[in-house]
Amino acid sequence: MLLTRKAEFSASHICRQPALSEEQNRELYGMAANPNGHGHNYVVEVTIDGAVDPLTGMVFDLKKLKDILSREVVEPFDHRHLNYEVPPFDRVVPTAENVVMEIWKRLEAPLRDAGARLHNVRLFETPDLYVDYAGRE
């Protein structure tokens, strides 16, 4: 069974690569390349996969999932500037794609240690744009 927990964080970011020209950055990232940055209300949906424990009737303790998600993602990301305050985004462009992969990386081991198998991370950058990452590609 799949179990999904949702959390939100608000952060600012800039999508540009210092090695590229202004024109190339505009071409690649559009308005997201504006040099002073901008922000989003990100929504992250973390899905874990597991069997229902016959004793508790639960796949995993929701409170533990919430705590891990808060500690590993929401607290370090919320009300921060991703490029300036949240590594590795000082050197990795914080596109939704790169942010979702970083969230996967931060969650996988702590969840595994707690006995949960991470299945998918969905990150909404806006209500109209989201990415799904399952640990591959």
Place this chain on the structure above:
Amino acid sequence: MRLTRRYPFSASHRLHSPALSDEQNREIFGKCNHPFGHGHDYVLEVSVQGQVDAHGRVAPIEALDRLVNGEIVSRYHQRNLNLDIEELAGVVPTTEVLAAKIRERLAASWPAEFPKLDRIRIFETERNIFEIA
């Protein structure tokens, strides 16, 4: 990785088949058969699947927006699906049919350099959702 973009558009339609009697139409399509049609705030979701490139991207989002807005949204928004849309002429514009036609139209103009078109979903309302791979 899969990237999904949502595109809202508002349109009217009426479900009515000339091959059926008025009574059969009423029975099959219910209130969707009311003679003057009705409308929805649709949301089209387009999902692409591919690898993240050196720039941290799966898809060129602005180019995807241009394609979907050009092929679909600008042509469907604030229109009557029965009367105004070439590819829906003569068909009953259920959202099942709409999803298949939109999929077909996007596939026909899909640039070779784009990542794979993974699926489309159409929300007719928040409660009625149609998906085609």
